[in-house]
Amino acid sequence: SQTIHQWPATLVQPVGSPLSLECTVEGTSNPNLYWYRQAAGRGLQLLFYSVGIGQISSEVPQNLSASRPQDRQFILSSKKLLLSDSGFYLCAWRLRGTSGAYEQYFGPGTRLTVT
């Protein structure tokens, strides 16, 4: 069966510090991968998605970046965090392919607080 891991689970970082969040998927190959952010009291905002190694699509211009160094690894980074980067970060995966019936599967999330 497939599983998706995210770490760390919680993180408290000062403004201006760097960020690295990691997501890995087990039990599947060539997945689509996604990073979402959920700010307090708000819905899900798609930040990045990837359909393959080194292929990153950015949905929202901001001080975050994403990388996919391996097929089942997706990393979210920032060089300098802002207060507005606080939120709940969710990674998700989906089977690759042109079927609308493929749902996305979500990881447990990382709670980031920028102080």
Next chain:
Amino acid sequence: AQSVTQLGSHVSVSEGALVLLRCNYSSSVPPYLFWYVQYPNQGLQLLLKYTSAATLVKGINGFEAEFKKSETSFHLTKPSAHMRDAAEYFCAVTWFSGGYNKLIFGAGTRLAVHP
């Protein structure tokens, strides 16, 4: 452009009462629709999905949803609420543009169940 509107950011019901969470979509092409549930500090879990096979879709935990093209709706229902159903619920849509790679989420509806 495709979009999802969830009417009512908060819904409160008594235990044993009918649950009705509303979702309307806007799509110029046949959509695929999903309902997800999120418990506090957790990732999203798929409840059910519409993939054009049947307009009435049954999901997990006793939930179901009916796709009504004429009303562009995909409302989520459950005949009898349980305390454990208290969570946030998200409706989402995907479409062919870009190969169904992206889900667009509604803003979410927080369901409270009281004794």
